[in-house]
Amino acid sequence: MTAAIAPDCAAPEVDAARICAVFDLDETLIRPKSMLAVLEQYHRSTADSPDQAERRIRDVRANLTWYVERNANRAAQNRYFYRQLAGIPVDDMARAAQQWFEANRAALYHDTVVTRLNAHQQAGAVVIVVSGSFAEAVAPIAADLSIEHVVCARLEQRDGRYTGAMLGEPTIGEGKAIALRQFLQVHGLSMHGGFAYGDHDSDIPMLSLADHPVAVGSNAALLDHARRHDWRISPAVS
Template identity: 35%
Template sequence: MNRTRVAFFDVDGTLTTAPSMFRLLAYYLAAMGHPPRAYQERMRELKAMAALGCSREATNRAYFTHLAGVDAGVLTRVAQEWYAAELATGGFYHEPAVAELRRHRERGDHVVLVSGSFPAPLRPIAADLGVDEVWCTEPEIVRGRHTGELAGPPMIGRAKADAVMNVLLRLGATRADCVAYGDHISDLPLLEAAGSAVVVGGDRRLRTSARIHGWPLLPGTPPAPEPPLPPSRTGAGVSSPTPFCHPAHPFHPSARYEMPESA
C-alpha cells in the first residue's frame, strides 16, 4: 500500500524573500491613495510593540486591526495585482526552497503551506505553486468587510505544530512520512512536529537547533527587491481581475499569521 508523504512549508522567508502580508499592505494602501507615511506609521507601531516585549501573538493581532472596515473583495482583487507586480520584480521567490517544493510535488507528496500570513496574499501563491492545502491566519470578515479581529488564533509557534498533527491525522500519515521547512525560531514547533526538517537560512537559535537535530540547511533568502507600488487611486478605480477560484486548494476554516523577525 502506498504511504502518504507530506511536506510542510512556511512561506515568508522560506519560499518568498519578502513578508507577503506587509508587502500587500504597502501595495494596498498605495492603491487606495494613501501616502507612503501611512504604511510607515503602521509598521512603526508594530515594531514599537515588539521592542516593548509584546508577544508575537499580540503584534500579529495588531496587524489586522489596521484592516478594520476594509472591503474583503477589494483587498482580494488588489492582492491579485500585487502578486503580479511582485513576480515582475524577478526576486519574489526563494528558488532553493521552491525547488524543494517542486521536487515534493513531482514525487506525489501532499504539499501544505503553514503560514502566519492570511488568505488574500496566500491564494495566488498557493495557486502558482500548486500546493494541496494551506493553513494560515483567518481574519474575521462580517458582511464582506474585515472587522479587525481574527476568526481564530494566529498561526504562530505551537499552532503550526497543531496544524501538522491535524493534517497527518486526517490523511492517515505518520511523522516518519513528513518533512517541514522553516526559517525562523518561531517555526521550531513546526519543524519538531515533523519526522524530519530542513532549516532555510535561519537565525542563530534555529541553526543551533538544526545542528542538535541533524537537520540539513538551505541557503537563506537574498535581499528582497524593492516593493512594487501601484499608482495612487481610489477604491472605485481598482480593476477587477478574474476572481481566484481554486477548490482543489482549500483554506482550512481554523487557518492562522506571523510577524517577520525584523518586526
C-alpha cells in the first residue's frame, strides 16, 4: 500500500498508460465511517471495563456532534476529529483497526462497488483509494482488497504517538481532488479515460477529474449534480 501524499514512502512503479480507477472509501466502498469506527474500537480494546469504554465512546461522539453543529466545514471537522487521537500510540491504533476489520468484515463492504473495483483490477487499471480517513484505519481494507495505492490523511506522530495534528491539508472536498492530482503528477498518470466513485457532494471535485465519474448511493446533492452533468449513478447497496 502506498500513502501517495507521504513523501517518505517509496511508491512502486506504475505504468502511465494504464487507466486509473479512483474510489472514495467511507460509505462508498465500505458502509461505515472507518475513522470513527476504528477510534471506537480502540477505546473498547484498551478500556479497563465495558462501562469505561462506552463512556469514552459517548464522549467522542458528543464532542464531534458539538463541533459539527457549530462548524459545517467538512475539512475543519476532519481536523477536529484527529485532535481526538492526541496521545494514542500508533501501534495500538493499528491493532484496533485490525480487530475492527476482522470483527466486521462480513458486513463491511458495499458489494456492488467492490464488484466494480474488482472488475477494474482485472482489467489492469491503477486502483487508488482517496479518503479523509487515516492510514492505520485504511490499511486492513486495502490489504483485503489488494489495493496498492492509498491517498489519505497524514497524521503527525511523535515518540510513537499521534500528536492530534495533521500534516498537510485534509483529504476532504477540494483537498481530495488536490491530493489526487498530486498523486497523478508524481506517478505520471492522468484521469483521461479514468473512473472515479464517490458517495457525497463533497466528492464532486474529485469525481470531476475523471472522464467517467460515478455517483454512488443516495446523497441528494450529489445525485442532482450527477443528473445535470450526465454522470453515471450507481446504488451502493448489494
